[in-house]
Amino acid sequence: MTTQVIPKPGKPWEVSVKERSKTGSLIVLAAILAGALVKLPDLLDEAVVKFPDFLPWDVVKLPNIVEALTGIDGKLGFAISFFLIATGLTFFRVLRTSDIRAAKDTLLSSFALLGIVLTLIPIVSIVTTVFIKGYKGIHPGLFFNDMALNSVNDPIKEGGLLHALLGTTLMVFGALLISFPIGVLTALYLTEIRGKLARPIKFLVQAMSGVPSIVAGLFILSSLVYPVTKELSGIMGSFALTILMIPTIARTAEEMLRLIPNDLREAGVALGATQWRTISGVVLPAAKSGLVTAIILGVARIIGETAPLLLVTGGGDALNANPTSGPMGSLPYYIWKAFLTGGTEEAFARAWGGMLVLLVFIFILFGLARFLSGRKVG
Amino acid sequence: MTLLENKSAEIPAPREITTKPRxxxxxxxxxxxxxxxxxxxxxxxxxxxxxxxxxxxxxxxxxxxxxxxxxxxxxxxxxxxxxxxxGIGAMLVGTFLVSLIAILVGVPIAVLSALYLTFYARGFVKKFLISLIDLMAAFPSLLFGFWGFFVFMESAEYWAKLLNKYFSFLPFFDVPAPIFERSPFIAGLVLAIMIIPIVTSISREIFDQTPLDRVQAAYALGASRLTMIRAVVIPYGRGGVVGGAMLGLGRAMGETVAVYTVLNVVYQINWQTLFGAGGNVASLILLKFGEAGPYEVDALMAAGLILFILTLIVNAMADLLINRFGGKGR
Structure with missing residues (x-):
């Protein structure tokens, strides 16, 4: 019996290596051309053009002409000419091998690529800036000291952000205690009860997520601080953050509850459970990791909120573990103060260090949320 | 006989069937x-x-x-x-000016990157880019503000000078004095960077919902990717994308800290986008709050009320557009 050799199935839709290398060389060519265009005035440093007699000009330096014609130099000039040249080259290559419709199609892909690159440049720049400038402001003492006896302009080794960490933790925890139940109840109303008001409430939650953070601060000032407590304190910060946190938690929890298969609810009801027993015994436990994700995203939303805290917490520099009285520090306030009242090298290093700590917190929270929501429901 | 009669006498009345919950x-x-x-x-x-x-x-x-x-x-x-x-006239003008710049710059970039993410990116790259952009949406405005002030300002100032050099015949690119730092233009660009992730993820979700049969029908009729997007995706997702842009507008209008740090808040009406003076309502509240007497605080509350109503209207329109017209086309 002869064994038949089955040929490996090909993938004709995949871009071949040859095609890839052609595209690659095209891009390199575009980069070289763009570089040449930008550097041209420098290269032609002393070159001189002599015009024929009948023209009004006599002798003009060539670099000046090139610069007048292209008007580009520097990084921006390179970026723009690189994009235009690369787009043009791909366009004409496809036009030669294929037709005008395919060539037009490449224009869109070039612009889409441009869009994503323009989106990514700031994020890369922000993250690298914070890490490069921030690591100087990080030292072990940071996590054990507060700023009660130090000014922001003192050497980095003195003082720390313990008070800010404690304040932020307490305030975020306080906000979480209020907004988690409300957010989950809202989500339950939208997914489980689905009453007549579901549509308006969905709209209101959406509208609430658009409330400017400073308005949340003003609201707490006008409703609680001036009429009731007459004192700025940490718990007021918690209340202000709650307003910003509820919509995030409600919307994430709603999405997560919608992911729970209806079979589970039907199984609960078929076993004779009431709606309350079904939801508390089946739906919510099944959505546990989703609800934790909602908490994490809510915390990530408010951990860097600055404007309301500037209005209502009083912004302390000393360790204060009592949220109900006295000014309370927070991480954003610490950064804000170091940037705005300082001005020395130390103050900036301190501020960027605080920013790095904040960013690391956001990274961790976000990674956790991704990890949890990536797992299977249930 | 008797047995049956006895039984029938013992049958209890049927349980009342009701939908009334316990x-x-x-x-x-x-x-x-x-x-x-x-x-x-x-x-x-x-x-x-x-x-x-x-x-x-x-x-x-x-x-x-x-x-x-x-x-x-x-x-x-x-x-x-x-x-x-x-009166908050100058600040209202500033609010609209800055957020208009943010929308004009941010939305096209966001829509293009959403197109890239939906129709070009594949596999791991797609997943990675989506989580990166979602992460960027979670960055605090404080971070955008100080990055804008310390890092971005230099480049943006250079761009502003270029614009002014070549387009100063347009009234809004003209400047009364050559001060290009901390201008509404730069603040608008920072806000554009802030809203790009939000608009991108909303547009991406809308584009993702495009019915596959229509997409494949377009391809089957011989459409290229460009013509398919023009004929199917854009008409289908237009309302949703406009809604996403409105949501970004609402975010940009209420932004406090980033505008306060980047923009030189000056109390005058300034239409000249490249000139370093401007403001918005939220940054006015933050600026004046520290030194305000009781009467002024009340005035700031009134300014806050106006800001609240404005953002509420913008968000309501965004919600309407996304839910009514988002994902509905020809």
Whole structure:
């Protein structure tokens, strides 16, 4: 019996290596051309053009002409000419091998690529800036000291952000205690009860997520601080953050509850459970990791909120573990103060260090949320 | 016979069939409905309390509170109010100017990157880019503000100078004095960077919902990717993308910290985008709050109320567009 050799199935839709290398060389060519265009005035440093007699000009330096014609130099000039040249080259290559419709199609892909690159440049720049400038402001003492006896302009080794960490933790925890139940109840109303008001409430939650953070601060000032407590304190910060946190938690929890298969609810009801027993015994436990994700995203939303805290917490520099009285520090306030009242090298290093700590917190929270929501429901 | 009769006598009345939930469920439904009302209550309370504090300012200053652009409070020696001229006209103009720039710059970039993410990116790259952009949406505005001030300002200032050099015949690119730092243009660009992730993820979700049969029908008729997107995706997702842009507009209008750090808040109406003076309502509140007397605080509350109403309107329109017209086309 002869064994038949089955040929490996090909993938004709995949871009071949040859095609890839052609595209690659095209891009390199575009980069070289763009570089040449930008550097041209420098290269032609002393070159001189002599015009024929009948023209009004006599002798003009060539670099000046090139610069007048292209008007580009520097990084921006390179970026723009690189994009235009690369787009043009791909366009004409496809036009030669294929037709005008395919060539037009490449224009869109070039612009889409441009869009994503323009989106990514700031994020890369922000993250690298914070890490490069921030690591100087990080030292072990940071996590054990507060700023009660130090000014922001003192050497980095003195003082720390313990008070800010404690304040932020307490305030975020306080906000979480209020907004988690409300957010989950809202989500339950939208997914489980689905009453007549579901549509308006969905709209209101959406509208609430658009409330400017400073308005949340003003609201707490006008409703609680001036009429009731007459004192700025940490718990007021918690209340202000709650307003910003509820919509995030409600919307994430709603999405997560919608992911729970209806079979589970039907199984609960078929076993004779009431709606309350079904939801508390089946739906919510099944959505546990989703609800934790909602908490994490809510915390990530408010951990860097600055404007309301500037209005209502009083912004302390000393360790204060009592949220109900006295000014309370927070991480954003610490950064804000170091940037705005300082001005020395130390103050900036301190501020960027605080920013790095904040960013690391956001990274961790976000990674956790991704990890949890990536797992299977249930 | 007798057996049957006996039995029939013993059959109990059938249980009443009802849809009325039990007591426990009634309580549960009541509690959940109450919790669901929280957003309504909170929004109502915000409007109520800001009105209580700010209404007398609005009724005293009348329309000039919106149109005038002065912020003067003169008190006599006892600290009592002698004269006041309060108006947020300049700041309203600044708010619209800065957020308009943010929209004009941010939305095209966001839509293009959403197109890239939906139709070009594949596999791991797609997943990675989506989580990166979602992460960027979670960055605090403080970070954008100080990055904009310390890193971005230099490049943006250079761009502003270029624009001014070549396009100064356009009135909004002209400047009265060559001060290009901390201008509405730069603040608008920073806000554009802030709203790009939000608009991108909303547009991406809308594009993702494009019915596959229509996409494949377009391909089957011989459409290229460009013509398919033009004929199917754009008509289908237009409303949703506009809604996403409105959501970004709402975000940009209410932004406080990033604008306060990047923009040179000056109390004058400034249409010249490249000139380093401007402001927005939120940054005015932050700027004036520290030194404000009780009367001024009330005026700031009134300004906050106006900002709140404006963002509420913009968000309502965004919501309407996304839910009514998002994902509905020809």
């Amino acid at each position: 007591i426990s469920d009634q309580i549960f439904r009541g509690v959940v409905t109450l919790g669901g009302m929280a957003s309504l209550v909170i929004l109502g309370l915000i409007a109520l309390f800001l009105s209580i504090k700010g209404f007398h300012i609005l009724s005293e200053e009348k329309f000039s509170f919106i149109t005038e652009s002065r912020w003067e409070v003169i008190t006599d020696e006892n600290g009592n109010l002698a004269e006041s001229n309060l």
